[in-house]
Amino acid sequence: MKIEILTIFPDIFSSFLSESLLAKALAKGLLTVDLINIRDFTHDRHRTVDDRPYGGGPGMVIKPEPLSEAIDSRLALGGPKPFIINLTPSGRLLEQVLVGQLAQKERLMLICGRYEGVDQRVLDLYSDMDLSIGDYVLNGGEVPAMVLIEAMARLIPGFLSDSSSVQDDSHSYGLLEHPLYTRPRVFRSLSVPPVLLSGHHAQVAAYRLGEAMAKTRAVRPDLLEKKDVMERTIMFFSQSSSPLKGKDNK
Ligand SMILES: C[S@@+](CC[C@H](N)C(=O)[O-])C[C@H]1O[C@@H](n2cnc3c(N)ncnc32)[C@H](O)[C@@H]1O
Known part of the structure; x- marks a missing residue:
């Protein structure tokens, strides 16, 4: 299984991926995880990934251009068509049956939102599923991505010793x-x-x-x-x- 994570905070994943069973699974090639920094796909001096919401209201929204360019850059590499998941508290609730279904996918791309969330148009263009890990709100999609990855990894044959x-x-x-x-x-x-x-x-x-x-x-x-x-x-x-x-x- 190949997992690609789109985030503006890739460093959050470093100890998660380098410790314990997950590190062993990565070393054994049971799964691969690629971190893609959305900020690398900005073109302005400040590497801006967010902007104010149309219609007013508090907070900021992840801009569509850098995120879509980040996704396109991965799609351009070829390979199986990814199942693209937008992590959001307004998505379908993650439960064990769904974990099992997602663990069957050959290639997953996880969009980690921040601020108030992601511009809807990029989701309309690319996302296959809105997914929530629970009825509460976190600061970003990175922890939900880790939750999903760990839950799926446990189901991969060879991940657990028993x-x-x-x-x-x-x-x-x-x-x-x-x-x-x-x-x-x-x-x-x-x-x-x-x-x-x-x-x-x-x-x-x-x-x-x-x-x-x-x-x-x-x-x-x-x-x-x-x-x-x-x-x-x-x-x-x-x-x-x-x-x-x-x-x-x-
Ligand atoms: C502060 S939240 C945005 C909440 C959004 N304004 C709403 O009301 O639905 C910022 C980001 O954290 C992530 N996030 C927060 N809670 C989550 C949850 N329960 N499940 C999945 N992702 C979550 C999402 O990626 C979201 O875009």
């Missing part, structure tokens, strides 16, 4: 994940639930499913309303490779 661990993550089959425990068995007089020490896979699975259901009902009852959540839960629960069936914490 790729089966994504299967029982929250939101993967519909419910929130059950609580997790590790050693010691007793911590500050709190014991690990005995069933997890039993070695009885079916009982562990039933316990975890019950906990996942209870947590989802308490914290995110809206998830239980989703169309196929129970079908996906049953399918996940019945798979022989399911961590719910196979793992315990003895």
Whole structure:
């Protein structure tokens, strides 16, 4: 997967891309990330990327010319047609199913807005999707781009040492994940639930499913309303490779 990020603050990404699993994935070539500084496509002395909004109002707007030139410069390199995403709080809400769909794309281009956002005409010309990472407003699209990249990267085969661990993550089959425990068995007089020490896979699975259901009902009852959540839960629960069936914490 190839990701191209259009931003006026490319340095924000440096430690994100040079640490931990993402750095390893880049080194292994599981994905590539190119940073494109929109400011490099300005032609005035001040390298201006923003201007006042037509119609008045507060703040500034990213100008169409440098951004469109930045995109054109990438398109001119050839290769597969990119799926171009405008990161904006007014976009479609990112959720795990959509992460999975976007992770299938061969080439993604991410437009990171700043100020009040981006001139609509450049979006009309190039963008395939407006995407929001949540119902809140950040200063820029760089953190949303990192959120999207990390969520997608976890789904790329070879990114995680044990790729089966994504299967029982929250939101993967519909419910929130059950609580997790590790050693010691007793911590500050709190014991690990005995069933997890039993070695009885079916009982562990039933316990975890019950906990996942209870947590989802308490914290995110809206998830239980989703169309196929129970079908996906049953399918996940019945798979022989399911961590719910196979793992315990003895
Ligand atoms: C201050 S925000 C602009 C908010 C915009 N005026 C609005 O009301 O929708 C500046 C930039 O941050 C990014 N941004 C902020 N919140 C975001 C979110 N929840 N999801 C995705 N991008 C976001 C976008 O790229 C946006 O262009």
